[in-house]
Amino acid sequence: MIGQTRIAAAASALAPIAALLAGWEILTRTGLVSTQVLPRFSSVGVAAVDLAVSGTLGQHLVVSLYRALGGLALSLVAGVLLGFAMATSRPAERFFDPLVSLLYPLPKTALVPLTMVWLGVTDKAAILVIFLAGLLPIVVNTYHGVRSVDRVLIWSARSLGTSERRLLRRVVIPASLPYIWNGLRIALPISFIVVISVELVASKVGIGNLINGYGSLGVYDYMFATILLFVAVAFVADRVTVGLGRRLLRWHAETEAS
Amino acid sequence: MTRALVVGSYSLLLVAATWEIVARSGVVPFFFLPPLSVIGWTFATQVADGLLVHEAAVTVFRAVSGFALAVVGGVALGIGMARFKSVRWFFDPIVAVGLSVPTLTLVPAFILWFGIDHLSKILLVALSSVWSVTVSTYNGARHVDRRLVWSARAMGTAEGKLLWKVVIPAATPYIFNGMQVALPISLIVAFVFEMVAGGGGLGFLEIMAARFFKAPDLYAALFAILLVGVALDRILRLIRSRVLVWLRE
Numbered sequence: 001m002i003g004q005t006r007i008a009a010a011a012s013a014l015a016p017i018a019a020l021l022a023g024w025e026i027l028t029r030t031g032l033v034s035t036q037v038l039p040r041f042s043s044v045g046v047a048a049v050d051l052a053v054s055g056t057l058g059q060h061l062v063v064s065l066y067r068a069l070g071g072l073a074l075s076l077v078a079g080v081l082l083g084f085a086m087a088t089s090r091p092a093e094r095f096f097d098p099l100v101s102l103l104y105p106l107p108k109t110a111l112v113p114l115t116m117v118w119l120g121v122t123d124k125a126a127i128l129v130i131f132l133a134g135l136l137p138i139v140v141n142t143y144h145g146v147r148s149v150d151r152v153l154i155w156s157a158r159s160l161g162t163s164e165r166r167l168l169r170r171v172v173i174p175a176s177l178p179y180i181w182n183g184l185r186i187a188l189p190i191s192f193i194v195v196i197s198v199e200l201v202a203s204k205v206g207i208g209n210l211i212n213g214y215g216s217l218g219v220y221d222y223m224f225a226t227i228l229l230f231v232a233v234a235f236v237a238d239r240v241t242v243g244l245g246r247r248l249l250r251w252h253a254e255t256e257a258s
Numbered sequence: 259m260t261r262a263l264v265v266g267s268y269s270l271l272l273v274a275a276t277w278e279i280v281a282r283s284g285v286v287p288f289f290f291l292p293p294l295s296v297i298g299w300t301f302a303t304q305v306a307d308g309l310l311v312h313e314a315a316v317t318v319f320r321a322v323s324g325f326a327l328a329v330v331g332g333v334a335l336g337i338g339m340a341r342f343k344s345v346r347w348f349f350d351p352i353v354a355v356g357l358s359v360p361t362l363t364l365v366p367a368f369i370l371w372f373g374i375d376h377l378s379k380i381l382l383v384a385l386s387s388v389w390s391v392t393v394s395t396y397n398g399a400r401h402v403d404r405r406l407v408w409s410a411r412a413m414g415t416a417e418g419k420l421l422w423k424v425v426i427p428a429a430t431p432y433i434f435n436g437m438q439v440a441l442p443i444s445l446i447v448a449f450v451f452e453m454v455a456g457g458g459g460l461g462f463l464e465i466m467a468a469r470f471f472k473a474p475d476l477y478a479a480l481f482a483i484l485l486v487g488v489a490l491d492r493i494l495r496l497i498r499s500r501v502l503v504w505l506r507e
Contacts, residue, residue, distance in 0.1 A: 013351045014351065037370065094269070095269040096269065098270050099273065102484075105442070105488045106483065106484045107449055107483060108446070109449055110449055110464065110484075112453065112465075113464045113465050113480075114468070114477075114480060116468050117290065117476065118290055189358055193360045193362055193446065196363055197362055197453075200365055200454045201465060207363070208362075208363070211365075212366055220370065223367065227363045227364060230360075230363055231360075234358060234359045234360055235354075235358055235359050238359075
């Protein structure tokens with residue numbers, strides 16, 4: 001029963017997307033939109049299959065994902081540490097708070113040319129920008145998470161004789177996890193945006209480079225196929241993060257509800 | 259007052275001083291990190307001769323036009339989704355996709371469709387930022403107090419008037435939340451598009467400086483971008499507080 005309603009819901013959600021794709025095919029087939037401007041969806045589909053089967057997609061996708069997720073992993077580690085430090089130590093907060101507020105409104109992709117000058121057209125340069133772009137959302141969210149820990153919880157744990165280290169591990173970290181996860185969820189799409197930016201501007205490999213290459217050669221069916229495939233990957237990555245967060249933090253939702 | 263300011267921002271002064279000393283000592287090559295004073299001088303000269311001001315105006319024009327389109331489109335779509343089930347059914351999955359995918363992948367496609375001048379940039383900015391405005395408008399319109407709508411209807415308020423007098427004002431704080439998410443996205447897309455496709459603007463200026471290893475120009479452009487980011491954010495916050503106060507009255 002539940003399975004059936006789920007399938008019905010999925011079908012109802014897919015129908016508008018299918019309608020758009022069908023509209024695309026009809027417009028290009030009837031010649032209302034020239035295939036010079038927009039290749040047919042069917043030929044884009046054929047190109048997508050070819051890209052996936054021939055391994056071209058995989059080869060570039062691995063590079064893009066390595067950069068995006070590598071940078072994101074670094075910003076997660078550094079961001080959580082920095083957020084914790086700022087939330088628990090007054091001098092650390094005093095030192096880093098002006099820097100964070102100064103750099104927060106900077107559109108981080110503006111750092112792409114800078115890292116290009118520092119590290120050349122390399123994986124390292126890409127990872128550095130992605131790290132910097134993902135860092136601040138995680139710092140800010142971790143900071144708020146640690147700050148939001150119920151004071152009463154800490155007091156009662158302390159009065160029961162809990163050691164500081166145990167307090168951190170059993171109370172503070174679990175209580176701030178939902179916030180950290182939220183920071184990660186904000187940083188993930190940012191890392192995809194930045195990796196595409198880097199690869200469009202300065203790269204010899206990667207999905208952004210592949211799209212740009214097909215575009216400048218005028219191979220538009222392959223260009224659109226690459227765009228669609230990467231969009232699908234980014235969408236699935238976002239869904240997985242949300243789903244995983246719900247599963248891991250289920251206890252949190254329950255405590256909120258009760 | 260000045261003392262509090264110095265204490266509050268001592269880390270900035272410390273970073274600036276370290277930067278100047280390290281750069282002057284020659285430990286790092288000039289084109290990696292020019293002294294802050296040299297960058298400041300370049301920045302001041304380029305502001306004075308109008309170069310940075312002009313390029314900033316070009317970028318802001320593109321980003322703000324696209325942003326404005328996104329706000330209009332997003333509010334209309336969000337309200338439509340809250341009001342009509344069929345609109346919600348059709349756009350729900352599209353918004354979910356639009357919200358979580360990097361629209362910058364479409365830069366080459368937009369160059370093909372709309373050329374490399376203002377139009378393609380403005381439209382991609384709009385397409386990238388419309389989704390967060392849509393979602394927050396939808397949430398705002400859904401949370402309008404049902405009793406307000408009922409009582410307005412009971413008093414014979416027309417649907418159009420209901421929209422302008424009840425639904426939109428009630429959704430306004432949500433709409434501003436969406437706008438605050440959309441604004442940095444607009445800037446990111448505008449800058450990157452300029453880096454890829456050229457046609458002037460701060461992004462173009464910055465990438466050209468990087469290509470020709472003109473480090474002070476690169477950092478000056480970066481500071482200009484930071485200033486534009488801060489200024490637009492402040493302006494939006496100001497408008498928000500003004501509008502919200504005015505609505506409450």
